[in-house]
Amino acid sequence: MGREVAYLVFVETHKSYIAILFIQFVYAGMALFSKAAILKGMNHFVFVVYRQALASIALAPFAYFFERDRYAPLSYTLLFKIFLVSFCGVTLGLNLYYVAIKYTSATLAAATTNTIPAITFVMAVILRMEILSMRQLSGLAKVLGSIAGVSGALVFAFVKGPPIHLFNGYPSNQSSNSPHTYSMTDGSTVEWLKGPLVMLSANTAWSLWLILQAPIVEQYPAKLRLTTLQCFFSCIQSACWAIGFERNIDSWKLGWDIRLLSVAYCGVVVTGITFWLQIWVIEKKGPVFIAIVGGAILLVGGLYSVLWGKNKEETKQSEIKEPIQETKEEIV
Numbered sequence: 001m002g003r004e005v006a007y008l009v010f011v012e013t014h015k016s017y018i019a020i021l022f023i024q025f026v027y028a029g030m031a032l033f034s035k036a037a038i039l040k041g042m043n044h045f046v047f048v049v050y051r052q053a054l055a056s057i058a059l060a061p062f063a064y065f066f067e068r069d070r071y072a073p074l075s076y077t078l079l080f081k082i083f084l085v086s087f088c089g090v091t092l093g094l095n096l097y098y099v100a101i102k103y104t105s106a107t108l109a110a111a112t113t114n115t116i117p118a119i120t121f122v123m124a125v126i127l128r129m130e131i132l133s134m135r136q137l138s139g140l141a142k143v144l145g146s147i148a149g150v151s152g153a154l155v156f157a158f159v160k161g162p163p164i165h166l167f168n169g170y171p172s173n174q175s176s177n178s179p180h181t182y183s184m185t186d187g188s189t190v191e192w193l194k195g196p197l198v199m200l201s202a203n204t205a206w207s208l209w210l211i212l213q214a215p216i217v218e219q220y221p222a223k224l225r226l227t228t229l230q231c232f233f234s235c236i237q238s239a240c241w242a243i244g245f246e247r248n249i250d251s252w253k254l255g256w257d258i259r260l261l262s263v264a265y266c267g268v269v270v271t272g273i274t275f276w277l278q279i280w281v282i283e284k285k286g287p288v289f290i291a292i293v294g295g296a297i298l299l300v301g302g303l304y305s306v307l308w309g310k311n312k313e314e315t316k317q318s319e320i321k322e323p324i325q326e327t328k329e330e331i332v
Helices: 003-014 017-041 045-065 074-102 106-126 137-158 186-219 222-246 258-285 286-329
Strands: none
Touching: 017 045, 017 074, 017 186, 017 258, 045 074, 045 137, 045 222, 074 106, 074 186, 074 222, 106 186, 137 258, 186 222, 222 258
16 A cells, blocks of 8 residues: 555656657657658658648547536637747647658658757747856756757767668668668768758747746646647648649558558657647746757666666676686686
């Protein structure tokens, strides 16, 4: 009984951290599924439309049944604000993200999210939502941490190494005759630069969305309805965007393949669940918290995993060497 109480207390006090960790894993899956759908030939603008439409349909019943008794007045001014926030963060951020992922890898897309904490922090300081004091150690740590996050993402984005072939199903554009050399033509260089720069723009739009959630939630505290409205508005905005860029009817067709699975995952799990979780965490902890803590958890977890794996390898190597040494001594 005591253990159960302690477990419940732990979950209650750390639920914001658990939610952010879950969000990070979901976003990693989003990068993989999205890249797979685009490689399968799906138009990235159409992908956003279907994703947001499915998210709106999935969230609407929950928003109605769980928050129908909650009083949250919705004026035309507030509705217009939600429309603008949806465009600045969700519509612009997602469409730029999928344009960038077309030219880059899912790994780079996940890695460049390290710029989001720094961008969010700078925006929060400019808008006076975050306090910065360079005379204090905490303020200096914020600045150095932001610089480190951006520097790491830029190094990962612009330092180009040899291609690593993990899946045979996704062919590389590079020649297999020279696996240790990586040459780029002028066209590929432009695309290589375009991807990270567009991804940086997408992260900036996403950081702006995180910042703008706090004042919107104060005016409209019904979080499920707020998430549903943002998904609905972004679906309409993305549809206008997609129609302008893609007129081919065949590009709008979905089949029973990875494209439908990716749309379902990104629509229901990513947009439907994690957007609501992020708004909830922002209301509790603020926009900078959700941007920074997720990266910190993955950084510490990744470092621990590497050290643990290295220790296991050394242990196995020592266990192998000991019998060999004993055998040599017996022969001598």
